[in-house]
Amino acid sequence: MNMIEVENLTKRFGSFTAVDHVSFQVKKGEIFGFLGPNGAGKTTTIRMLCTLLRPTEGTAAVAGFDILKQPDKVREHIGLVAEKLILYEQLTAAENLTLFGRLNNLPEKEIKQGIEKWLNRLHMEQWRNNQTGTFSTGMKQRINIARALLHHPDVLVLDEPTLGLDPQTTRAIHEFILELSQEEITILLTTHDMNEAESLSNEIAIIDQAKIVAVDTPKNLKRVVSNGDTAVIDIEVANLNETMLFSLKKMENVASAVETEPYNLRIHMKGDNAASAIVGAIAAEGGQIRAINTVEPNLEDVFLHFTGREMRDKSTGKVAPSQRSLWRRRSSRVR
Amino acid sequence: MFQRIKKAIIHSYRLGVKDLIVFARDRLRLITFVIMPIFLMIMTGYVFPNQNALKNAPLGVVNLDQGTLGAQIISAVDRPASGQNATLLKLTYLGSETEAEKEIKDQMINGAIVIPADFSAKIETGQQATVTSITDQSNPQISLLMSEALNRLMSAISTQMATEKVQTLVPGVADPSAVVDPFVVQTVGIIPGNPNYFEFMAPGIMAMVIMMAAMIGLAGSVSRERELGTLDGILSAPISRLSIIVGKSFAQGVRGLLQAALTLILAILLFGVVVHGNFGLLILLLILTVFSFIGIGIMISAIASEQETAMTIMMTVMFPMMFLSGAFFPIQQMPTALQWISKIIPLTYSVEALRKCIVLGTGISGMLTEVWVMLAFGVVFMAIAIPVFGRVTTR
Ligand SMILES: Nc1ncnc2c1ncn2[C@@H]1O[C@H](COP(=O)(O)OP(=O)(O)OP(=O)(O)O)[C@@H](O)[C@H]1O
Ligand SMILES: [Mg+2]
Numbered sequence: 001m002n003m004i005e006v007e008n009l010t011k012r013f014g015s016f017t018a019v020d021h022v023s024f025q026v027k028k029g030e031i032f033g034f035l036g037p038n039g040a041g042k043t044t045t046i047r048m049l050c051t052l053l054r055p056t057e058g059t060a061a062v063a064g065f066d067i068l069k070q071p072d073k074v075r076e077h078i079g080l081v082a083e084k085l086i087l088y089e090q091l092t093a094a095e096n097l098t099l100f101g102r103l104n105n106l107p108e109k110e111i112k113q114g115i116e117k118w119l120n121r122l123h124m125e126q127w128r129n130n131q132t133g134t135f136s137t138g139m140k141q142r143i144n145i146a147r148a149l150l151h152h153p154d155v156l157v158l159d160e161p162t163l164g165l166d167p168q169t170t171r172a173i174h175e176f177i178l179e180l181s182q183e184e185i186t187i188l189l190t191t192h193d194m195n196e197a198e199s200l201s202n203e204i205a206i207i208d209q210a211k212i213v214a215v216d217t218p219k220n221l222k223r224v225v226s227n228g229d230t231a232v233i234d235i236e237v238a239n240l241n242e243t244m245l246f247s248l249k250k251m252e253n254v255a256s257a258v259e260t261e262p263y264n265l266r267i268h269m270k271g272d273n274a275a276s277a278i279v280g281a282i283a284a285e286g287g288q289i290r291a292i293n294t295v296e297p298n299l300e301d302v303f304l305h306f307t308g309r310e311m312r313d314k315s316t317g318k319v320a321p322s323q324r325s326l327w328r329r330r331s332s333r334v335r
Numbered sequence: 336m337f338q339r340i341k342k343a344i345i346h347s348y349r350l351g352v353k354d355l356i357v358f359a360r361d362r363l364r365l366i367t368f369v370i371m372p373i374f375l376m377i378m379t380g381y382v383f384p385n386q387n388a389l390k391n392a393p394l395g396v397v398n399l400d401q402g403t404l405g406a407q408i409i410s411a412v413d414r415p416a417s418g419q420n421a422t423l424l425k426l427t428y429l430g431s432e433t434e435a436e437k438e439i440k441d442q443m444i445n446g447a448i449v450i451p452a453d454f455s456a457k458i459e460t461g462q463q464a465t466v467t468s469i470t471d472q473s474n475p476q477i478s479l480l481m482s483e484a485l486n487r488l489m490s491a492i493s494t495q496m497a498t499e500k501v502q503t504l505v506p507g508v509a510d511p512s513a514v515v516d517p518f519v520v521q522t523v524g525i526i527p528g529n530p531n532y533f534e535f536m537a538p539g540i541m542a543m544v545i546m547m548a549a550m551i552g553l554a555g556s557v558s559r560e561r562e563l564g565t566l567d568g569i570l571s572a573p574i575s576r577l578s579i580i581v582g583k584s585f586a587q588g589v590r591g592l593l594q595a596a597l598t599l600i601l602a603i604l605l606f607g608v609v610v611h612g613n614f615g616l617l618i619l620l621l622i623l624t625v626f627s628f629i630g631i632g633i634m635i636s637a638i639a640s641e642q643e644t645a646m647t648i649m650m651t652v653m654f655p656m657m658f659l660s661g662a663f664f665p666i667q668q669m670p671t672a673l674q675w676i677s678k679i680i681p682l683t684y685s686v687e688a689l690r691k692c693i694v695l696g697t698g699i700s701g702m703l704t705e706v707w708v709m710l711a712f713g714v715v716f717m718a719i720a721i722p723v724f725g726r727v728t729t730r
Binding site: 080082083086087090100103147 | 342345346349350353356357360361563564565567568569570571572573574
């Protein structure tokens with residue numbers, strides 16, 4: 001059974017299209033990763049699924065309920081961990097949870113038990129009566145997750161849940177997410193962290209510039225980049241220059257060529273005898289090849305394969321925003 | 336249906352209580368909550384000067400009189416007869432009119448009187464003499480008060496001189512003062528005691544703190560939650576949009592009422608204000624004031640997506656309201672066009688009704704117009720604002 005069904009979901013803000021005919025399905029108990037750079041449209045998609053935004057076109061169903069026709073039913077069955085914490089800093093952990101439990105029409109007894117259960121599982125039980133404003137970011141996020149789970153939703157939506165957390169907390173939350181999916185909770189997770197997407201997701205949708213460019217299991221996605229006639233190699237060229245790179249990019253056998261580190265090229269190649277053709281071309285330009293390695297492709301390569309661009313910014317190692325939305329973000333972030 | 340309404344009411348209540356708890360635990364906002372009415376009272380009560388407030392106002396005196404009457408007058412000004420405020424003026428003796436003008440320009444004195452050289456001579460020969468009073472128009476409030484005080488003093492002195500003269504001219508007259516002033520005006524207020532400016536101000540400030548809570552408080556609270564992201568949590572819970580706005584209005588209404596009550600208590604304890612009307616009616620009027628503003632507050636919070644925008648809109652709406660409502664200045668004192676504008680401001684009616692209740696002790700039958708107008712404002716604005724809010728929160 002599909003817990004999430006999205007069909008041609010589209011959102012325009014004026015003339016700007018933030019989400020463009022996005023379609024995908026998520027089966028019950030699966031973890032579905034939504035991977036894309038800043039401004040790709042992940043949050044906008046999620047906000048539509050949570051009935052916080054009205055789609056311009058298309059529709060979706062969550063737990064079998066249409067987001068347009070039965071928004072209240074959708075709200076009952078979905079739990080949201082948004083980019084910003086949904087917690088009142090002046091309230092204690094227990095007060096926050098109680099409030100949201102009541103807003104979700106849970107009986108008082110169930111709220112008490114729920115608080116007990118989730119705080120225990122998230123190792124926050126001794127903090128229940130402290131104001132959340134005094135918590136560290138990681139502690140706040142745990143309470144925030146407990147809040148989203150309290151009304152036992154079928155679908156848990158996590159928008160970049162580990163952003164800004166230390167590696168230890170991140171690992172703990174990853175483990176927790178995996179546990180939840182064992183318990184038949186369907187999880188939709190957005191991230192721009194490839195490792196997070198890869199280690200958690202049963203299926204990944206790569207979204208770039210408002211469109212889904214690929215949906216599949218991580219394994220299959222990587223297979224697209226390296227199977228039979230396609231492969232990824234790293235070539236170190238001692239005297240690499242612009243002309244060399246330029247002529248390589250034009251080659252039939254080269255799907256993409258990017259200088260990932262100084263003097264190191266990552267090439268997605270395709271076709272018969274691609275490797276020898278590429279080596280030949282570099283030699284013809286007078287290039288001195290120091291090393292050639294075949295690379296086990298990762299999701300970075302998958303992204304590169306589908307978009308022709310790197311997801312990470314080379315110079316900073318940070319995630320590069322979609323180019324078109326770079327200038328928009330500053331002004332229109334807050335709705 | 337009934338179930339749904341009951342749920343909506345419970346949700347509103349929960350959200351309202353949540354807002355109040357959050358508010359009560361925010362020390363900074365709590366401090367402003369208490370300080371603001373005190374500040375407003377003190378500001379408005381003391382900034383607008385009244386007779387009693389005038390103390391030791393520096394007055395220049397130029398006595399050019401060659402006779403002795405000039406000196407008599409000055410000593411009478413310096414040490415007014417009993418009943419007059421003894422420390423009203425502080426005299427500075429100057430040599431000439433030009434010197435007095437220079438001192439005024441230098442702001443060393445607030446005004447001056449000049450007694451001319453022929454003052455005594457004229458009076459003694461039965462002619463009318465003149466005393467010139469130079470005022471500082473750059474400070475109209477002070478100069479008005481000063482010339483009023485001076486006139487009162489002068490006319491008292493002049494009456495006394497006239498009375499003495501009548502006595503010498505017509506010996507045996509029963510009451511010489513009756514000849515000089517055939518009648519006097521006696522002012523009798525319709526409320527007992529001695530009302531002060533605070534009594535005029537307190538109702539205005541109460542209405543204003545409620546207006547601020549209902550407008551700034553409400554819009555601020557919605558946009559704060561929008562920016563923090565917690566609004567998404569509420570909006571993605573299975574509750575009606577109406578509950579959200581009712582809950583917020585409830586919280587801000589309670590806050591405004593508490594602040595108004597605080598204002599009243601301060602006014603009674605610190606500033607000697609007396610409530611002449613019925614307390615029940617007073618509370619009813621305060622609740623009605625909340626009601627008349629909530630719609631506008633909701634509208635602004637729906638339109639303004641960011642806290643800053645909300646504040647800007649608020650300021651442009653609120654300042655004219657404050658000054659045109661008669662909260663600080665009598666409406667009768669305004670130009671006709673502004674008097675018209677004041678008629679379309681809900682605050683005007685609230686201030687008017689509260690003033691009637693507190694100062695005059697009027698019953699509800701004497702303020703039906705105000706009550707109906709406030710109700711109408713509330714209903715109309717809410718009818719417009721609530722659907723707008725619903726639409727804006729799910730774009
Ligand atoms: N209310 C809005 N009005 C106008 N533009 C908007 C609005 N909300 C989002 N956008 C734009 O839509 C695009 C997609 O935004 P979205 O927040 O969905 O990206 P994202 O994939 O979640 O990015 P990030 O990784 O930064 O969270 C961005 O360019 C953003 O500026
Ligand atoms: Mg996002």
